[in-house]
Amino acid sequence: MTLDRSLDRDAFFIDGGWAAPATSATLEVVSPHSEQVVATVPEGSAGDIDAAVAAARRAFDEGPWPRMSPQERIAVLEVFSGLYAARMQEMAEVITAEMGSPISFSQLAQSPAPWMQIEAFLGIARDFAWEETRPGVLGADVVVRREPLGVVAAIPPWNVPQFTTISKVVPALLAGNTVVLKPAPETPLDAYLMAELLAEAGVPAGVVNIVAAGREVGEHLVAHPGVDKVAFTGSTAAGRRIAAVCGERLRRVSLELGGKSAAIVLDDADLETTMAGLRFIGLMNSGQACVAQTRILAPRSRYDEVVEALAQTVDGMAVGDPGDPATEIGPMVARRQQERVEKYIALGQEEGARLVVGGNGLPAGVDRGWYVRPTVFADVDNRMRIAQEEIFGPVLSVIGYDGVDEAVRIANDSDYGLAGTVWTADPEAGLGVARRVRAGTYGVNTYTMDFAAPFGGFKDSGIGREFGPEGLAEYTELKSIYTSAPEPA
Template sequence: MRVYKELYIGGRWTTPATDSAIEVVSPHSEQLVGRTPEGGADDLDAAVAAAREAFDNGEWPRLDPAERIAAVQRFADAYRARQDELAELISTEMGAPIWFSQIGQVGATMMALDSYLAAARDTKWEERRTGAFGGEVVVRREPAGVAGIITPWNVPHFVTMAKLAPALLAGCTVVLKPPPESPLSGLALAEILDEAGLPEGVVSVLPAGREVGERLVTHPGVDKISFTGSTAAGRRIASLCGQDLRRVTLELGGKSAAIILDDADLGQTVERLQLASLMNSGQACIAQTRILASRKRHDEVVDALAEMVGGLTIGDPLDHGNYIGPLVARRQQERVENYIRIGQDEGAKVAVGGPGRPEGLDSGWYVRPTVFAGVDNSARIAQEEIFGPVLAVIPYDDTEDAIRIANDSEYGLAGSVWTSDVEHGLDVARRIRTGTLGINQYLLEFNAPFGGFKASGIGREFGPEGIDGYVELKSVALPIG
C-alpha cells in the first residue's frame, strides 16, 4: 500500500493543515491500496501564495526560455525513468487495464511532453514586425501568471501534462489539484517534479475535492484556470471565471460519432474501433461511442461489433491478458448500468452485453461491455455521455443524413470517418462540427491542437496552440524613424 503523509506546496513537502485523508480503494479488489492527505482551504491558500510570490518576484518567469525548456526536459527524463512503476500505479488506483496504462496513460504522457518541448523550442517568444506607420513593433509572448490546473481521474498524468508542460514552458507558476479518485498518481508526479529541481514556489500539488477546486477557481491570486472534466462542471467554472475575467481553458465532454461509409473495409474498421471506442474501458471523452451505419449495412455492422465486443477479456487490470478493466468507482458502475437500462427502456436492442455484472467477477466495479442496435439519435444513450463501454449503432439513410446525425449533438470533441476513399472521407470530416477527427482511425495528434466545439469546451491544448493558452501577447511599438 502506498501512503503519503505530506502535500507538495511551493516545491516543498509540507505537513497538511488538517488531518483529513483520502483513502484509495482498488476498483478491482475493493480493498484499500493507498492513502494521501486531503488538501484543505489553508493548504490551497499557502500554495497560491507560494505561486504568486514565485511569479511576481521569482526567477522562473524571467528565465531565458531555453532554461525553462532544460528544466522541463529534466522532468521528462525523470518521468521516463519511472514509466513502468507509474503505469502500474495508475492501473491499481483507477482501474485502467495495464496495456492502456502503458500506452495511453504513461506512454502518451511522454509523447505529449516531447511534443511540447519541441513546440517550445520553435516558439518565437519575442519577434519584431514592421509597423503600419513605418516603425518596428516588438511582439512578446509573456507568461499568463499563476495557473490553477484541475484534472480528472480517467487519464490523470496525460491530462495533467496537457496543461502542466505548456504552463511551465511559458513561464507560469502552477497550483495543480488532482482529483480524489487518483491522488496517488498526483503525488507521484510531485516526486518527479521535485527531482527535476524547479525553483521554489513554481509548482504545488494538492489532491482535494470539489470545494477546494472551486476555491482555486475563484482565488484572487490566480490568473488562469485550466480544467478537464464534465460539461456541467465546466459551465460552473466558466461562469465563475467570467465574473473576474479570469483566463480559462475548458476541455469537457464528448459523444463522438464514427461514420462508417458503405465503402469502408468493415473488418479493419471494427478492429480499429476496438481501441477508438473502448479505450480505458470506455472512460474517455474522445471515445467513438455513436457508431453511424447506413441502413443497408446496419445489421452487418452490428453483428461485427457484437462479435468483437463479445470476445473482449474482462478482469484484473494488472493482468496483461485483459482488455477491459473495472470502472473507477461504484457510482460510475451504477451510472453505466443505469444507462444500459435506459437504452432498453427506450426501445434499443441489446446486441451483446446488457445490465449486470460480467460472469465470474464477484467483486470490483465491472460492467458488461454493451452494444445497442437500431438506436435513434434522439435517445438518451445517443445524446448523453455515458463514460463506459457502451456503444450505440445508429442507422442513417445516406451521407448527408450521416453528417446531419453526427452534428446533431450538444458536443463536438472528436469523431471519425471510415472509408476506402480517404479524400472523400476528408470532405465528410470537413463538414463535421467537432474539434478533432480521424480518417480510418482515431488517435490524438500531439503536434496539432486538441479541443472541442460547442459544449465540449473552450480553447485548445497540444501543439504550439497549447502553449499559446498560457501566454499573454504584448506589443511594444518602437520610435518611428
Template sequence: MLEYKELYVGGRWAAPASDRRIRVVSPHSEQPLGSTPEATEQDVDRAVEAACRAFDDGPWSRADPAERLAAVQRFAAAYLARQEELAELISTEMGAPLWFSHVGQVGATAMALEAFVEAADGYPWEERRVGSFGSPVVVRREPAGVVGVITPWNVPHFVTLAKLVPALLAGCTVVLKPAPETPASGLVLGEILDEAGLPEGVVSVLPAGREVGEHLVTHPGVDKVAFTGSTAAGRRIAALCGHDLRRVTLELGGKSAAIVLDDADPGEVAQGLQMASLMNSGQACIAQSRILAPRARYAEVVDAIAAMVDGLTVGDPLDMANYIGPMVARRQQERVGSYIELGEQEGARLVVGGPGMPDGLDTGWYVRPTVFADVDNGMRIAREEIFGPVLCVIPYDGEDEAVRIANDSEYGLAGTVWTADVEHGVDVARRVRTGTVGINQYLLDFNSPFGGFKASGIGREFGPEGIDGYVELKSVALPMG
C-alpha cells in the same frame, strides 16, 4: 500500500493544514490500497501565495525560455525513467487496463512531453514587425501568471501534463488539484518535479474534492484556470471565471460519432473501433460511442461490432490479457449500469452485454461491455455521455443524413470517418463540427491542436497552440526612425 503523509506545496513537501485523508480503494478488489492527505482551502491559500511570490519575485517567469525548456527536459527524463512503475500505479489506483496504461496513459504522456519540447524550441516568444507607421514593433508572448490546474481521474498524468508543461514552458507558476480518485498518481508527480529541480513556489500538488477546487478557481491570486472534466462542471467553472474575467481553458465531454461509409469493410471498422471506442474501458472523453452505419449495410456493421465486443476479456486490470477493466468507482459502475437499463427502456435492441456483472466476476466495479442497435439519435443513450463501455449503433440513409446526425449533438470533441477512399473521408470530415477527426482510426496527434466545438470546451491543447493558452500578448512600439 500507497501512502503519502505530506502535500507538495510550493515545490516543497509540507504537512497538510488538517488531518483529513483520502482513502485509495482498488476498483478491482474493493480493498483499501492506502491513503493520502486531502488538501483544504488553507492549503490552497498557502500554495497560491507561494505561486504568486515565485511569479512576481522569483526567477522563473523572467528566465530565458531556454532555461525553462531545460527544466522541462529534466522533468521528462525523470518521468521516462519511471514509466513501468507509473503505469502500474495508475492501473492499480483507477483501474485502467495495464495494456492501456502503458500505451495511452504513460506512453502517450511521454510522447506529449517530447512534442511540447519540440514546439517550445521554435516558439515565437518575441518577434519584430514593421508597424503601421513604418516604425518597428516588438511583439512579446509573456507568461499568463498563476495557473490553477484541475484534472480528472481517467487519464491523470496525460491530462495533467497537457496543462502543466505548456504553463511551465511559458513561465507560469502552477497550483495543481488532482482528482480525489487518483491522489497518489498526482502526488508522485511532486516527486518527479523535485528531481527536475524547479525553483521554490513554481508548482504545488494538492489532491482534493470539488469544494477545494472551487476555492482554487475563485482565488484572487489565480490568473488562469485550466480544467478537464465534465461539461456540467466546466459550465460552473466558466461562470466563475467569467465573473472575474479570469482566463480559462476547458476540455470537456464528448459524444463522438464514428461515421461508417458504405465502402468501408465492417470487420476492419470493428477492429479499429476496439481502440477508438473502448480505450480505457470506455472512460474517455474522445471515445467513439455513437457508430453511424449505412442502412444498406447496417446488419453487417452491427454483427461485426457485436462480435468484436463479445470477444473482449474483462477482469483484473493488472493482467495484460484483459482488455476491459473496472470502472473507477462504485458510483461510476452504477451510473453506467443505469444507462444500460435506460437503453432497454428507450427501446434500443440489446445485442451484446446488458445489466449486471460480467461472467466470472463477483467483486470489483465492473460492467458488461454493451452494444445497442436500432438506436435513434434522440435517445438519451445517444445524447448523454455515459463514460463506460457502451456503444450505440445508429442507422442512416445517405451521407448528408450521416453528417446531420453526427452534428446533432451538444458536443463536438472528436469523431472518425471509416472508408476505403481516404480523400473522400477527408471531405466528409470537413463537414463534421468537431475539434478532431480521424480517418480509419482515432489517435491524438501531439503536434496538432486538440479541443472541442460547442459544449466540448474552450481553447486548445498540444502543438504550439497548447502553449498559446498560457501566454499574454504584449506589443511594444519603438520610436519612429
C-alpha cells in the same frame, strides 16, 4: 502487478517541499478491482489551497522562473523528461492501481503518452516565437512578445490523470508560469510521483504545488484571487460552473470537456479494419474517455452486418483484472460510476433500443469490483438519451442512416463536438466527410492525437486548445511594444 513500495502519503507538495496538511482529513484511494484501500493521502482544505496559491504567487512575483529565458526553462524540463522516461512503468502501475485502467492501456497511453507530450512541447518551445519584431503599418517597428500569464490552477480528471496533467503543467511551465495542481480525489497518487520528478529535475520552490481535494475545495481554487488562469478537463457541467466563476472575474480559462462522438461507417468500409479501429476508439480505457466514439453510424444497406460484426467484436473482449496484460476492459473508477452506467443501460432498454450484447450485471468470471458488461445497443434513434448524453462507460449505440448527408447530419446532431472518425475504402471521400463534421479532432480510418496539432472541441466540448503551438500559446499573454514613433505627416 505488484508495486514495490507503499503508496501512502502524509503531506502535500507545496513551496518545493512536503508540507503538513492543515487538517487531519484523509482520502482513501480504493482499487476499483478489489474494492480494497490501496493508499491513504491527505485531503486538501481551503487552507491548503491558500498555502499553495501563496507559494505559487511568490514564485511568480519574486522568483527566478518567470525571469529565466525560455531556453533556461527548457533545459530544466529536459531533465524532467529524462527522469519521467525512466519511471514510466512505475507510473503506469500506479495509475492502474488507483483507477483501474487496464495495464495494457496504461503502458500504451497513461504514461508513455504524457512523456511524448513533454518531448513534443520541448520541441515546440525551442522554435516558438516568444518575441518577434514586425513592421508596423504606421511606419514604426512593433515588438510582439509572448509573456507568462501568472499563477495557473490546473485541474485534471481521474480517467487519464497524467495525460491531462502534463497537457497543462508542462506548457504552463515552459511559458514561465507557476502552477497549483489539484488532482482528482480518486487519483492523487500519480501526482505525487510527478512531484518527486519535478523536484529532482530542479524546478524551483513554489513553481509547482500539488494539493489533492474534492469539488468544493476545487471551487475555492478556481475563485481564488491569487489565480490568473484556470485550466480544466472534466465534465461539461463542471466546466460550465468554472466558466461562470472565471467570467465573473475576467479570469483566463481553458476547458476540455465532454463528448458524444460519432464513428461513421460508409457503405464501402472494410468491416474487419473498421472493427479493429472501433474496438479501441469506442472502448478505450474501459469506455472512460472523452474522445470515445460511442455512436456508431451504419448505412442501412449494411446495418445488420455492422451490428453483427460489432457485437462479435465487443463480446470477444477480455474483461477482468486490470493488472492482467490480457485484459481489455477493466472496472469503472468508482461504485457511483458503475451505477451511473448501469442506469443508462436500463434507460436504453426503456427507450426502445435493442440490447445486442451485454446488459446489467457483473461480467462472467467477475465476482467483485465496479465492473460493467461491455454493451451494444441496436435500433437506436439519435434522439434517445443514450445517443445524446455522455455515459462514460463501455456502451455503444448503433444508429442507422440513409446516405452520407444524413450521416453527417446525425453526427452533428449533438451538443458536443470533440472527436469523430469515418471508415471508408475511399480516403478522399472520407476527407470530405471529415471537413463537414463539426468536431475538433477527426480521423479517416484511424483516430489518434498528434501532440504537434491542437486538441479540443466545438460546442459544449470546451473552450481553447491543448497540444501543439496553440496549446503553448494558451499559457501566454500577448504584449505589443512600439519601438519608435511614426514620422510627422
